[in-house]
Amino acid sequence: MTRRRVAAALANLVLAGIALVFAAPLLWLLTTSVDAAAGLRVQVPDLTGQHFASVLAWESGGRALWNGVLLSGGAALVTMVAATFCAYPLSRYQLRFRRPFLYTVLFATGLPLTAVMVPVYSLFVRFNLIDSRLAVLVFLAAASLPFAIWMTKNFMDGVPIELEEAAWVDGASPMRALGTVVLPLMLPGMAVVAIFTFILAWGNFFVPFILLLDPAKQPAAVNVLTYFGQAGLVTYGQLAAYSIVYTVPVVGLYLVVSRALGGAFSLTGAVKA
Amino acid sequence: MRRRRPGVFAWLPPMVPTFLLLGLFFIGPILWAAYTAFTNAALSGPAARDPEFVGWENFRRALHDPNLANAVWLTVLFTFGSAVIGQNCLGMLLAVLMQRRNQVIRAIVGMLVVAAWVLPEIVAAFALYAFLSGDGTLNAVLTTLGMEGQNWLFTAPMLAIILGNVWRGTAFSMLIYQAALSDVDVELLEAAQVDGAGPLRRFWHVVLPIVRRTVMTNLMLITLQTIGVFTLIYVLTSGGPGTASQTLPLLMYDRAFEFGEIAYGTAIAFVLLGVGALFSAIYARALRAEV
Numbered sequence: 311m312t313r314r315r316v317a318a319a320l321a322n323l324v325l326a327g328i329a330l331v332f333a334a335p336l337l338w339l340l341t342t343s344v345d346a347a348a349g350l351r352v353q354v355p356d357l358t359g360q361h362f363a364s365v366l367a368w369e370s371g372g373r374a375l376w377n378g379v380l381l382s383g384g385a386a387l388v389t390m391v392a393a394t395f396c397a398y399p400l401s402r403y404q405l406r407f408r409r410p411f412l413y414t415v416l417f418a419t420g421l422p423l424t425a426v427m428v429p430v431y432s433l434f435v436r437f438n439l440i441d442s443r444l445a446v447l448v449f450l451a452a453a454s455l456p457f458a459i460w461m462t463k464n465f466m467d468g469v470p471i472e473l474e475e476a477a478w479v480d481g482a483s484p485m486r487a488l489g490t491v492v493l494p495l496m497l498p499g500m501a502v503v504a505i506f507t508f509i510l511a512w513g514n515f516f517v518p519f520i521l522l523l524d525p526a527k528q529p530a531a532v533n534v535l536t537y538f539g540q541a542g543l544v545t546y547g548q549l550a551a552y553s554i555v556y557t558v559p560v561v562g563l564y565l566v567v568s569r570a571l572g573g574a575f576s577l578t579g580a581v582k583a
Numbered sequence: 584m585r586r587r588r589p590g591v592f593a594w595l596p597p598m599v600p601t602f603l604l605l606g607l608f609f610i611g612p613i614l615w616a617a618y619t620a621f622t623n624a625a626l627s628g629p630a631a632r633d634p635e636f637v638g639w640e641n642f643r644r645a646l647h648d649p650n651l652a653n654a655v656w657l658t659v660l661f662t663f664g665s666a667v668i669g670q671n672c673l674g675m676l677l678a679v680l681m682q683r684r685n686q687v688i689r690a691i692v693g694m695l696v697v698a699a700w701v702l703p704e705i706v707a708a709f710a711l712y713a714f715l716s717g718d719g720t721l722n723a724v725l726t727t728l729g730m731e732g733q734n735w736l737f738t739a740p741m742l743a744i745i746l747g748n749v750w751r752g753t754a755f756s757m758l759i760y761q762a763a764l765s766d767v768d769v770e771l772l773e774a775a776q777v778d779g780a781g782p783l784r785r786f787w788h789v790v791l792p793i794v795r796r797t798v799m800t801n802l803m804l805i806t807l808q809t810i811g812v813f814t815l816i817y818v819l820t821s822g823g824p825g826t827a828s829q830t831l832p833l834l835m836y837d838r839a840f841e842f843g844e845i846a847y848g849t850a851i852a853f854v855l856l857g858v859g860a861l862f863s864a865i866y867a868r869a870l871r872a873e874v
Contacts, residue, residue: 317782318684321680321684322684322688324676324680325677325680325681325684325688325692328673328677328692328696329691329692329695329696331750332692332695332696332698332699332750333695334714334720334721334724335699335707335710335711335713335714335720335750336695336698336699336710337720338710338713338714338719338720339706339709339710342713349718350713350716350717350718350719350720351713351718351719351720351722351723352720352723388604391600392600392601392604393601395597395598395600395601396597396598396600396601398597399589399593399594399597399598403589403593403594404589405589405594413867416866416867416870417860417863417864417866417867418605418609418863419863420803420804420807420859420862420863420866420867421807421856421859421860421863422807422810422811422832422855422856422859423811424811424812424813424832424835424855425811425832425835425852425853425855425856425859426609426612426613426616426852426856427852428616428835428839428845428848428849428851428852429612429613429615429616429619429849429852430608430612431839431840431845432615432619432624432845432849433611433612433615448604448608449608451604452604452605452607452608452609453608453609455601455604455605455609456605456609459601484593485597512703513703513704513705515703515704515705515813515814516813516814520840531703531705534705534706534709535705538709538818546713549709550709553706553709553710556703556706557702557703557706560701560702560703561698561701564701
């Protein structure tokens with residue numbers, strides 16, 4: 311039994327070490343955001359609320375948060391609606407191209423988004439869409455669509471088809487059956503898809519960084535860079551404070567999703583490893 | 584139960600929005616890239632207004648570009664070091680160690696590892712920047728231990744971005760492996776233990792063969808996630824000093840947007856897309872049972 315004890319103690323020790331290493335960079339964000347003498351290292355803060363107050367002002371940070379909500383919320387909505395419509399025939403009809411289509415969708419989920427940004431930029435320039443928030447919103451929606459279709463189809467497969475057949479017998483059209491029978495049962499799944507898209511879009515830096523040049527239109531993901539010396543002066547206190555404000559919605563939504571799907575596995579679970 | 588073989592008017596309308604979105608914003612750019620990569624398109628100058636067709640010129644140039652060779656090598660190093668070795672092994676180690684630990688330890692360790700992953704990428708990059716920089720927390724700790732610190736982002740940029748990406752991405756592998764390990768039959772392990780197999784042998788000969796498929800899928804996914812990493816490296820080192828940490832996405836950004844050579848940047852993007860497509864195809868094939 312003592313050998314077992316030693317092994318357990320050793321395992322706990324290793325875990326504690328790893329936990330410390332993972333905690334250290336995070337700790338900096340917390341202490342620095344409220345430290346009047348903010349620097350690059352973790353230290354006992356000289357407490358102040360000034361950093362949060364200044365980054366929440368409309369011009370410096372508030373507007374960018376709102377832009378982020380518009381972009382990511384819009385993208386989430388577009389993706390969810392398009393994915394639900396697209397998943398219906400895939401889940402319910404016998405289609406000859408179903409398998410190749412799903413293969414392609416799965417294949418597209420793996421492609422690195424970074425790689426298409428140069429051609430997307432030149433397309434946006436050609437069609438005069440640079441600085442158009444609507445175009446960026448639709449692009450973000452399209453970027454998460456393959457994964458959203460995959461998830462939605464799996465959720466829809468879980469709704470028994472007998473329920474719809476009953477509706478068809480009663481004379482309802484397929485779209486009506488989708489609206490009145492399938493969707494109510496799928497609402498939690500659709501919410502997961504929407505939240506997932508929102509988190510991805512909210513956290514995406516590269517896309518708006520390339521496609522939105524007007525600071526008044528940039529979302530928080532890009533605006534946070536202004537505190538990182540883009541404007542000449544590095545202000546670590548405000549950088550950390552704004553980072554936290556920008557992060558809180560993601561953490562909140564993540565908790566909602568993982569609660570809904572049970573356990574932290576949620577976001578990876580949809581991948582079906 | 585799919586017994587209806589519907590006409591085109593039943594299945595097409597609901598799929599139109601998806602075809603439009605993916606066609607315009609996904610397939611469109613890729614086709615456009617296929618065209619642009621054979622021109623001399625640029626951000627400014629005469630080539631910006633009226634790009635000319637130049638054939639294989641961009642690819643010929645890429646083939647002889649020492650920067651591209653360097654970027655390919657660094658991308659391989661970054662992907663192998665941070666994903667295949669780092670995230671994968673650390674994720675598995677965490678998942679194994681956390682099995683049958685008490686609830687509190689599991690919750691705390693799990694929360695910290697997952698937190699680094701849930702953060703938006705740019706915030707994670709800032710936290711790492713502060714941790715690794717010359718005046719940062721790591722050096723403060725090293726100094727108290729009597730060791731000499733250095734500006735890690737400058738002296739060891741590749742090590743810095745690899746460790747940074749391990750810190751950021753390990754949670755994904757850990758979560759996948761935790762789920763996989765919970766499916767391993769405990770009786771098999773106990774039987775092996777009765778036969779005198781130690782923990783390492785039990786892991787190697789019993790657990791690993793069972794979760795092998797999961798490991799392969801995970802490796803594909805984290806490889807795909809890692810070859811496209813831009814933000815983390817951009818914040819930490821900007822690909823520097825010089826080109827010491829300039830992976831493919833950074834080189835692509837540099838050529839296309841800093842130098843304004845859109846066409847050449849597109850050719851580099853194609854290299855990246857090609858590597859991604861290869862791994863993605865293997866991944867999609869591996870999951871064919873699910874389709």
